[in-house]
Amino acid sequence: MPARADKDADNLAAVLEKIPQMFGEESATGQRLHDIIMAAAPALKPRLWYGMPGYALGRSKPVLVFIRRDDYVTFGLTEKANLPLDAGAPDKLIPNAWFLKAELDAATEARVAEIVRAAVG
Template identity: 55%
Template sequence: MTAKDDKNLQQVLKKIAGMPEPARSVMQRMHDLIVAAAPELKPRIWYGMPGYALSASSPVLVFIRNDELITLGISEKAVLEPAGGEDGMLIPAAWYIDGLDDVTEKRLAEIVRAAVG
């Protein structure tokens, strides 16, 4: 990890630590899931919230936000494919979360790995 990567990681962890509960715990768990599912991703602050990219200078692929609900989002720079079936050409790119369980955590990890390609 480069010094810049470490600085960016510390900024992300500080951002998450400053959030009120229960969002703080959910966001920390989502951060942990993202870096475990795609260890090649490097965290950094992106539009004021945690974002994850292949390097400190490459586009963010995955991000998490804490608004009224917590969001896992995939940026337009990620590997995106139309859903197909009844959803036709719609491309899933954001999921709202109000808590985590084993099933949700497994699906989040799959989404992150797919976004990285």
């Protein structure tokens, strides 16, 4: 296996190992978010980013999407993601992070996938 594939596999393994450590009793939610992100944008390469799962279009590319757990599970986008201002927005704020207070439902999963696809552009 080429070195690049080895590094990608190592990065994926590190993310998959980190999810249960970071998310604890919410590890099923963390794993599901990882799965949704990867299904929505298969070109993303997971890696640890500041100790949390991050997703970029390549190993040397900036992270676009991340997940973490503090008091709540957080799903977010970095400033490097495709974050256009909504045309009809009444202000100049662009949403880039969301807390999850409960288990994922179908509507939330669909919205996460939609956000990831938009972030990747």
